[in-house]
Amino acid sequence: MKKIMNDPNKIVDEMIEGMIVAHSDLIKRVPETGVIQRKTKKAGKVAIISGGGSGHEPAHAGFVGEGMLSAAVCGAVFTSPTPDQILEAIKAADEGAGVFLVIKNYSGDIMNFEMAQEMAEMEDISVENIVVDDDIAVEDSLYTQGKRGVAGTIFVHKILGYAAEQGKSIKEIKKLADDLMPNIKSIGLALTGVTTPGAAQPSFTLAEDEIEYGVGIHGEPGYRREKLQPSYDLADELLTKVVKEFDGKEKGQFAVMINGLGGTPLMEQYVFTNDVKKLMDKRNWSLDFYKIGNFMTSLEMQGLSLTLLHLENDFYLEALNAPVKTIAW
Amino acid sequence: MKKIMNDPNKIVDEMIEGMIVAHSDLIKRVPETGVIQRKTKKAGKVAIISGGGSGHEPAHAGFVGEGMLSAAVCGAVFTSPTPDQILEAIKAADEGAGVFLVIKNYSGDIMNFEMAQEMAEMEDISVENIVVDDDIAVEDSLYTQGKRGVAGTIFVHKILGYAAEQGKSIKEIKKLADDLMPNIKSIGLALTGVTTPGAAQPSFTLAEDEIEYGVGIHGEPGYRREKLQPSYDLADELLTKVVKEFDGKEKGQFAVMINGLGGTPLMEQYVFTNDVKKLMDKRNWSLDFYKIGNFMTSLEMQGLSLTLLHLENDFYLEALNAPVKTIAW
Numbered sequence: 001m002k003k004i005m006n007d008p009n010k011i012v013d014e015m016i017e018g019m020i021v022a023h024s025d026l027i028k029r030v031p032e033t034g035v036i037q038r039k040t041k042k043a044g045k046v047a048i049i050s051g052g053g054s055g056h057e058p059a060h061a062g063f064v065g066e067g068m069l070s071a072a073v074c075g076a077v078f079t080s081p082t083p084d085q086i087l088e089a090i091k092a093a094d095e096g097a098g099v100f101l102v103i104k105n106y107s108g109d110i111m112n113f114e115m116a117q118e119m120a121e122m123e124d125i126s127v128e129n130i131v132v133d134d135d136i137a138v139e140d141s142l143y144t145q146g147k148r149g150v151a152g153t154i155f156v157h158k159i160l161g162y163a164a165e166q167g168k169s170i171k172e173i174k175k176l177a178d179d180l181m182p183n184i185k186s187i188g189l190a191l192t193g194v195t196t197p198g199a200a201q202p203s204f205t206l207a208e209d210e211i212e213y214g215v216g217i218h219g220e221p222g223y224r225r226e227k228l229q230p231s232y233d234l235a236d237e238l239l240t241k242v243v244k245e246f247d248g249k250e251k252g253q254f255a256v257m258i259n260g261l262g263g264t265p266l267m268e269q270y271v272f273t274n275d276v277k278k279l280m281d282k283r284n285w286s287l288d289f290y291k292i293g294n295f296m297t298s299l300e301m302q303g304l305s306l307t308l309l310h311l312e313n314d315f316y317l318e319a320l321n322a323p324v325k326t327i328a329w
Numbered sequence: 330m331k332k333i334m335n336d337p338n339k340i341v342d343e344m345i346e347g348m349i350v351a352h353s354d355l356i357k358r359v360p361e362t363g364v365i366q367r368k369t370k371k372a373g374k375v376a377i378i379s380g381g382g383s384g385h386e387p388a389h390a391g392f393v394g395e396g397m398l399s400a401a402v403c404g405a406v407f408t409s410p411t412p413d414q415i416l417e418a419i420k421a422a423d424e425g426a427g428v429f430l431v432i433k434n435y436s437g438d439i440m441n442f443e444m445a446q447e448m449a450e451m452e453d454i455s456v457e458n459i460v461v462d463d464d465i466a467v468e469d470s471l472y473t474q475g476k477r478g479v480a481g482t483i484f485v486h487k488i489l490g491y492a493a494e495q496g497k498s499i500k501e502i503k504k505l506a507d508d509l510m511p512n513i514k515s516i517g518l519a520l521t522g523v524t525t526p527g528a529a530q531p532s533f534t535l536a537e538d539e540i541e542y543g544v545g546i547h548g549e550p551g552y553r554r555e556k557l558q559p560s561y562d563l564a565d566e567l568l569t570k571v572v573k574e575f576d577g578k579e580k581g582q583f584a585v586m587i588n589g590l591g592g593t594p595l596m597e598q599y600v601f602t603n604d605v606k607k608l609m610d611k612r613n614w615s616l617d618f619y620k621i622g623n624f625m626t627s628l629e630m631q632g633l634s635l636t637l638l639h640l641e642n643d644f645y646l647e648a649l650n651a652p653v654k655t656i657a658w
């Protein structure tokens with residue numbers, strides 16, 4: 001796999017430098033770290049922090065800014081940031097009202113974020129967290145016990161970021177996050193594998209006419225391989241699985257994210273969007289908010305994921321619609 | 330090449346439908362056409378229109394909205410829209426102050442847009458145009474006499490869109506466009522070929538370790554193939570060529586666009602951005618505005634383009650920084 005890079009060992013560092021020069025109005029780097037923080041003035045509010053391995057850009061640094069994340073921690077490619085790095089982010093972002101960590105459900109992330117949380121608490125910073133496990137494709141996985149955390153994480157950033165901006169307390173945000181999490185379900189499919197920088201081979205390969213349902217954002221195995229189907233059938237497969245998770249929900253109103261995995265053209269993402277809309281119409285369930293594009297990628301992987309957020313609480317939609325100042329929302 | 334689609338002959342139609350359902354707050358479709366227009370109220374201002382073949386998303390429909398384009402015409406993949414379609418766009422967008430066409434320099438586009446312009450003038454709509462030919466890679470090409478029009482077109486949309494929003498007359502906008510065009514220079518490189526929907530083969534292929542400099546956004550031949558180089562060397566090759574075009578310019582201030590061609594991860598685009606910044610620093614030329622991401626793509630092609638806009642006139646930077654309401658700016 002050809003990549004535009006210099007030294008694979010410096011790719012994350014150079015990427016961060018590139019982001020900082022390009023977006024110096026919005027973000028800055030905590031020197032000598034993989035922490036990107038926003039430039040807004042501190043106002044005594046709760047700080048929302050996210051992060052994880054790199055290779056999922058624009059997640060998470062692209063969502064740092066007013067109304068969303070206070071900081072993001074960039075680990076090496078597909079590798080959790082260290083507790084030290086996360087602690088740096090917590091300390092840099094803290095405004096005195098507590099820091100809230102958005103953690104995707106990977107064993108390495110959980111271990112390191114929770115260790116950083118303990119270290120911060122020893123320094124008298126109040127910290128809470130939520131573990132995002134929106135990927136319904138498989139139970140347990142290469143790096144996960146339970147369900148993986150994927151693109152639905154971006155909705156979590158947005159809604160909690162708005163709550164923080166509104167001045168809600170860390171306890172209120174914890175309650176909001178706990179209530180929100182069961183309302184977000186995602187599932188993806190891949191057309192190609194993915195190769196980490198410097199690796200000789202992709203972590204998996206698919207035949208010329210083959211796809212895999214349920215692949216994770218680090219190339220973790222999904223639940224079925226088959227011949228590529230028309231977009232409508234792909235949408236039906238994924239949506240049927242997601243919808244099942246919401247059985248018995250009274251309010252058939254949803255926000256949707258169609259998320260490109262890095263190498264999939266927008267044209268295909270919009271064709272798929274059209275099919276998802278048709279299938280939702282058949283169920284008389286409405287889509288009240290759309291987010292289409294590349295938000296939580298897996299380097300150059302071709303494929304996409306579908307996320308539905310059940311709009312159980314009116315606050316969710318209000319939060320999604322609120323303006324922010326970020327690179328990529 | 331696997332693609333998420335249904336019928337390749339309906340891919341543009343279904344893409345447009347997907348865009349409309351997802352962004353119904355911003356855009357609407359002129360029924361039975363490939364024309365996407367903005368929903369803002371008409372206010373007697375000049376309307377800026379762009380368009381061309383599809384497959385370059387988010388260009389051009391992603392730039393329809395307040396402060397930028399009034400309408401975009403979507404042709405078939407890599408195929409100019411017909412004069413009839415362009416005329417529909419002109420009529421839909423006209424607010425009584427004239428319509429300005431942004432045309433990329435491809436023979437089919439020029440023929441069809443100019444024919445539509447004549448048809449509109451017969452209906453007493455005042456129309457002017459600019460032909461964008463920012464690609465310095467090669468002179469003449471598969472579908473072009475002179476230089477091709479590529480990602481610099483987006484800067485043209487932005488600056489003319491702002492001028493229209495400010496209430497400038499069509500004559501003032503024509504003058505602005507004529508002055509602006511020599512200040513925009515682009516050049517790209519490809520890591521992979523591109524396959525149009527339904528085609529059995531890509532239009533060109535590159536070896537596993539090979540790149541091509543100067544490839545066009547429809548896969549037109551570039552100026553040299555060689556082994557993949559480090560990002561810094563790629564940036565040096567492209568930037569040296571662009572900078573040469575600005576020899577003798579007094580004011581070393583520029584806006585830059587690093588544009589992913591569809592299949593290139595943001596990580597790589599930011600590494601490249603970092604290298605471009607270093608090379609500009611060495612020249613003591615400043616980058617006062619950055620735009621990084623996928624703006625003018627070529628379906629799933631891997632690669633990127635570099636655009637420099639010489640900020641000769643302070644109005645350019647003011648226009649670039651002005652807020653807009655679009656899908657993709």
